[in-house]
Amino acid sequence: MNMDTAYHIPALLTETIDSLNITPDGTYIDLTFGGGGHSRAILDKITGKGKLYSLDQDIDAYNNVLATKDNPFMSNPRWQFVHGNFRYLSQFADYYGIAGADGILADLGVSFHHFDTAERGFSFRFDGALDMRMNRSGGQTAADIINTYEEQQLATVLYTYGEIKSARAIARRICEARQKQPVTTTEQLAAIAGEDKKLLTLVFQALRIEVNDELGALREMLLSSLSLLKQGGRIAILTYHSLEDRIVKNFLRSGNLEGEIEKDFYGNPLTPFTIIEKGLTAKKEEVERNPRSRSAKLRVAEKK
Ligand SMILES: C[S@@+](CC[C@H](N)C(=O)[O-])C[C@H]1O[C@@H](n2cnc3c(N)ncnc32)[C@H](O)[C@@H]1O
Known part of the structure; x- marks a missing residue:
């Protein structure tokens, strides 16, 4: 894939997909579709009754896949795109009748497309209008x-x-x-x-x-994800800076936004998740291939 023209190159792709323990008939939600790299790998693994919902608040993500020849998404009965902010995950789940998810993925932040498109205003490498909205509709x-x-x-x-x-x-x-x-x-x-x-x-x-109120959206999404995940379901989150990583780490450890671990009468911790991956980073070879993967950190947890 060409770094200069790709809509996005996903970080920690194999590690993330493996960590989700995908079952072919399961229901999966990719909260950050972007260039669809992670979604494509999930779709590859589901069959039968399996379903993948891919969200993005930037309609460019959808238009990009629409314009991509021979993509596995369009007219695939197992795939549904949802245009919106993942902070409304519970509402989307109600709307689409999703009773529970076997896996939820969030690859936070912006895509290469955002950084590399001058008029979006995300980068000081180009001159452009100071916009920076991921969703330009408001x-x-x-x-x-x-x-x-x-x-x-x-x-x-x-x-x-x-x-x-x-x-x-x-x-x-x-x-x-x-x-x-x-x-x-x-x-x-x-x-x-x-x-x-x-x-x-x-x-x-x-x-x-x-x-983009990124941290507010992240907090709301974490709470909704906890209620939506089935028992044994997994959540995988890729963070790119310490602020979002701290929020995710505390939430997965404790099950609440305060990061306070509740204990039972005997002092045993009462937490809703088993931690599967606590901050995996990209290997040297991946960083050489895709330098933007250097700040990615993967955290994964399974709902008890
Ligand atoms: C790092 S990229 C994801 C790349 C994707 N995993 C791939 O393989 O191409 C992040 C994407 O998430 C979207 N995004 C970020 N925050 C969001 C939010 N709160 N709600 C919905 N989409 C969001 C951005 O518009 C962007 O397209």
């Missing part, structure tokens, strides 16, 4: 945030979601710049935030998380 853009949030709010976003030490100084510079003219492009923002590529990556990450 909601605030990164430009809305940059031009309307108060200085303190901006600093909080940069500090909380980018863990940027100089958050206050960058927020001040953004507010000074926008008094002269609105900051509407990735190039303008990059010029304000500075030369350092690592810092710019964090500034863009922080904004993206705020624009």
Whole structure:
């Protein structure tokens, strides 16, 4: 697959699919369809009564598969695409009459398509409008945030979601710049935030998380997944930065968002999951082939 043209190259593909322990007749939900790499591998393993629901909040993901010749998805009775945010997983499950899932997969964050398409505004490598919405049918853009949030709010976003030490100084510079003219492009923002590529990556990450309320959506989805999984069903989640990884790790350990492990009368932990995989990372060969897999971490748990 060509890194420059691929919609996405999935990370930890084999490890993720193996960890889901797929049964051919099972019901599976891929919450983050993207370029369909993980979904395709799941679909390959199901037969008979098996069913795969693939969600994505970006309609580009669906349009991409629609435009792909000889793909295994379209007109496949075992496949259903759902356009929407995975924070509404329970509602989607009700709508499609999904009583329980044997496996749920979430490969969090954005796809190569997002990073590599200038007008989506996710990357400082290109000049484009400061958009950063994964779902362009509504909601605030990164430009809305940059031009309307108060200085303190901006600093909080940069500090909380980018863990940027100089958050206050960058927020001040953004507010000074926008008094002269609105900051509407990735190039303008990059010029304000500075030369350092690592810092710019964090500034863009922080904004993206705020624009898409990524951590809020993740929390809601985790709670819904727990209720939807059948006993013995598995959840596999790929995280790409420490903020989302911490949320997933605590949830899988405890079964709640607070990360508090309840104990029974005798002091035995009462947790809904058995941990199967606790933070598997890509091997050197995979990172060489696909450098963007270097930050991926796989966590998997089975519902007791
Ligand atoms: C890392 S990519 C997934 C790649 C996919 N596993 C593959 O093999 O090509 C993440 C995808 O999830 C989607 N996404 C991220 N957050 C979402 C959410 N809250 N609800 C629905 N889709 C989401 C993004 O639009 C993106 O297409």
